[in-house]
Amino acid sequence: MAPQGSMRLAAFDEMLPEVSGLRKPYSAYDRWLKEQDPARLTEKMQDAERVFRKTGITFAVYGEQEASERLIPFDIVPRIISGNEWRRLTQGIEQRVQALNAFLDDIYHRQEILRAGRVPKELIAKNEAFLPEMIGVRPPAGVYTHIIGVDIVRISENEFYVLEDNARTPSGVSYMLENRETMMQLFPELFQQIKVRPVENYPQLLRQSLAAVRPQSTKGAPTIAVLTPGSFNSAYFEHAFLADQMGVQLVEGQDLRVVDGHVAMRTTEGYKQIDVLYRRVDDSFLDPLTFRPDSALGVPGIMDVYRAGNITIANAPGTGIADDKAIYSYMPEIVEFYTGRKAMLGNIPTWRCSEPDSLKYVLEHIDELVIKEVHGSGGYGMLVGPAATKKECEEFSKKLAAKPSNYIAQPTLALSTCPILTDKGLAPRHVDLRPYVLVSDRIQIVPGGLTRVALKEGSLVVNSSQGGGTKDTWVLDD
Amino acid sequence: MLLGRTANGLYWMNRYIERAENMARLVDAGLRMALTRTQNASEEWNSVLLSAGSDASFTQKYSDYTAANVADYLLRDTSNPSSTMSSIETARNNARMVRTALTRETWESINEAWMSLKRMLAKPIDERDLPNALDAIKRETALIRGSFYGTMLRNEIFDFSQLGTYVERADNTARILDVKYYVLLPSISWVGSTLDNYQWESILRSVSAHRSYRWVYDADYKPSNIADYLILNVRMPRSLTFCYRFLTEHLKFLGDDYGERHACHATAAKTQAMLTAGSIKDIFDAGLHEFLANFIRDNTRLGDEIAQDYRFY
Numbered sequence: 001m002a003p004q005g006s007m008r009l010a011a012f013d014e015m016l017p018e019v020s021g022l023r024k025p026y027s028a029y030d031r032w033l034k035e036q037d038p039a040r041l042t043e044k045m046q047d048a049e050r051v052f053r054k055t056g057i058t059f060a061v062y063g064e065q066e067a068s069e070r071l072i073p074f075d076i077v078p079r080i081i082s083g084n085e086w087r088r089l090t091q092g093i094e095q096r097v098q099a100l101n102a103f104l105d106d107i108y109h110r111q112e113i114l115r116a117g118r119v120p121k122e123l124i125a126k127n128e129a130f131l132p133e134m135i136g137v138r139p140p141a142g143v144y145t146h147i148i149g150v151d152i153v154r155i156s157e158n159e160f161y162v163l164e165d166n167a168r169t170p171s172g173v174s175y176m177l178e179n180r181e182t183m184m185q186l187f188p189e190l191f192q193q194i195k196v197r198p199v200e201n202y203p204q205l206l207r208q209s210l211a212a213v214r215p216q217s218t219k220g221a222p223t224i225a226v227l228t229p230g231s232f233n234s235a236y237f238e239h240a241f242l243a244d245q246m247g248v249q250l251v252e253g254q255d256l257r258v259v260d261g262h263v264a265m266r267t268t269e270g271y272k273q274i275d276v277l278y279r280r281v282d283d284s285f286l287d288p289l290t291f292r293p294d295s296a297l298g299v300p301g302i303m304d305v306y307r308a309g310n311i312t313i314a315n316a317p318g319t320g321i322a323d324d325k326a327i328y329s330y331m332p333e334i335v336e337f338y339t340g341r342k343a344m345l346g347n348i349p350t351w352r353c354s355e356p357d358s359l360k361y362v363l364e365h366i367d368e369l370v371i372k373e374v375h376g377s378g379g380y381g382m383l384v385g386p387a388a389t390k391k392e393c394e395e396f397s398k399k400l401a402a403k404p405s406n407y408i409a410q411p412t413l414a415l416s417t418c419p420i421l422t423d424k425g426l427a428p429r430h431v432d433l434r435p436y437v438l439v440s441d442r443i444q445i446v447p448g449g450l451t452r453v454a455l456k457e458g459s460l461v462v463n464s465s466q467g468g469g470t471k472d473t474w475v476l477d478d
Numbered sequence: 479m480l481l482g483r484t485a486n487g488l489y490w491m492n493r494y495i496e497r498a499e500n501m502a503r504l505v506d507a508g509l510r511m512a513l514t515r516t517q518n519a520s521e522e523w524n525s526v527l528l529s530a531g532s533d534a535s536f537t538q539k540y541s542d543y544t545a546a547n548v549a550d551y552l553l554r555d556t557s558n559p560s561s562t563m564s565s566i567e568t569a570r571n572n573a574r575m576v577r578t579a580l581t582r583e584t585w586e587s588i589n590e591a592w593m594s595l596k597r598m599l600a601k602p603i604d605e606r607d608l609p610n611a612l613d614a615i616k617r618e619t620a621l622i623r624g625s626f627y628g629t630m631l632r633n634e635i636f637d638f639s640q641l642g643t644y645v646e647r648a649d650n651t652a653r654i655l656d657v658k659y660y661v662l663l664p665s666i667s668w669v670g671s672t673l674d675n676y677q678w679e680s681i682l683r684s685v686s687a688h689r690s691y692r693w694v695y696d697a698d699y700k701p702s703n704i705a706d707y708l709i710l711n712v713r714m715p716r717s718l719t720f721c722y723r724f725l726t727e728h729l730k731f732l733g734d735d736y737g738e739r740h741a742c743h744a745t746a747a748k749t750q751a752m753l754t755a756g757s758i759k760d761i762f763d764a765g766l767h768e769f770l771a772n773f774i775r776d777n778t779r780l781g782d783e784i785a786q787d788y789r790f791y
Contacts, residue, residue: 231574244577244578249578250578252483255481255483266482267479268481268736269479269738
């Protein structure tokens, strides 16, 4: 792989690339934009914030004093993807998601891929995300990861890469839906002029998808519930939102117990059986009898019910082994192993710091690379070399040298940009994309997703916990 | 189907919305007394705190019963779990927890009330601004009530919400009466002194009934009429009888829906029967204070039984 320099790379702008001029997917929007009064747009921006605050679409930031509720900043310029681009993307995503589920089934059963030597054994055996409790367990309908948020970045007109496979409990889908709702409220005329594919049926699709993977023993329509850690969780808004939109109960661990071999919820009329649990609680908190004994967020004994095939847990416990950052670097091999074809969506070249040669390279080029914790998420505990000070790089080198297997490194990619509205007019900012994938007896991808945008000029970190914002994402019906 | 925890959240959300408003009403009545009477103002503020059930904790913090201290403690002090600010915060936390059971309008009105009162009550209220602040509190809770009644489906969610409202309201009215019961006892002279008149008006004002009283009874305040109005009048929205009319009604809906009757049904029916059978003369003859003390105790028990019978915990 070719190491990249630390200079600020010229990024590809998805609306107005320097070389070729306005890109076609943006032409209709650009026409509309030119007719707008800038003062009115600024006003709309404020309207948007009011809408979000009023509806209480907030998130809590861990580690901040007061654990206050904050809004994720919303930008009113949409990120636009053509129908053709989308078709190509979805083919790549479908292939990847198939491979992820096949990998999970294999890794918890025969482990063919390890026997074939395509993925090192110790990577699985020593991995905390691998759950021995899942060995030999086949979930209802054979689906392990039901809801996936594949993070995709773009480098140029034709280069898309997968940054992360979020196969555990990807969040953010409520923002995809609320962003669209807000845009339609603010600019109804735009949606009449431009045919944008709808995303609002996501909750119905999710519900159907969850119902389709119910346990075999379920008689009649399955009872579905969303399991949340509670109203103080940073993503609580989303949990409530999805339960509400699907028309199912939003439950906490304290509502649930095992009754007669089934998981049941305490209602005003007594305990009622649950067939499918869309859980937004991490594996380790799911069952205090099996995992963390101090967990009050889970259900004692749920794993026994699960192993007996009497409840569907979505996503299945142990799916973290598929989106682990150390496994990520093997995804091209994994995709090819299970689908028999080369991966359509590329991986970002990744140095595994556990390998001595790679570690040496990473330590020598730390100021050029992005270094991530293998098990980290949310942009915490990572170093963006080119943006870091010398001192920060030195300190990070020490941490890295002390526990190399805890880290991977990737080149600093010039993520594509998309304009946002600032006080001084449109200005390019780096973006990524998280489409949401539903897996049941089929794979469905809602045309759109969550576009996250780094609001600070030049910043490459798009995570909401680190000052990122979001945009409505349009897939054109063309 | 409703989770027990959700029923609990709805019940307490509404108790606290009611309480947030009742605090403002009590301060309003106290302020009126303090403005119209220069003597014994501290005694009046003491009564206000007793009615609010906050006297003991207040005296741990303050030595003087002044308007500024009491208003601060009852409206904005977050160390007082019953202050308007604490109540609206607790109401919102419960609303967040049961959000999926609420209409968007109801949730937004609670969220907006919380945002606006948090802003208003962030700093101590200047005495000149106190009447405006009290109005603002009552307006916010009125908006919540309006969106709630205007948009909620009349199902079990509505029933549990209403149970919270009326248990809290009945408790509040009974406490106000009990703190002042002695000024309502028949005295030797049937025409009250000026002092009594102020006291009587204050009682009515603390349940926002000083104007409507005149629509129902003689223009003059008469202790037995005031007691009748607040205890037995079935049309007066803060009277004990009014509260129990709705408590028994919503419990009946729940009993019919679920096809099951519980201890709470019997308790509510007993209180309801006592209120409809009695006349104010009977109540005075048997002892007003004793009547109110029994009522408060039974009302608390009803709340506990509802929680148990409907698996709140």
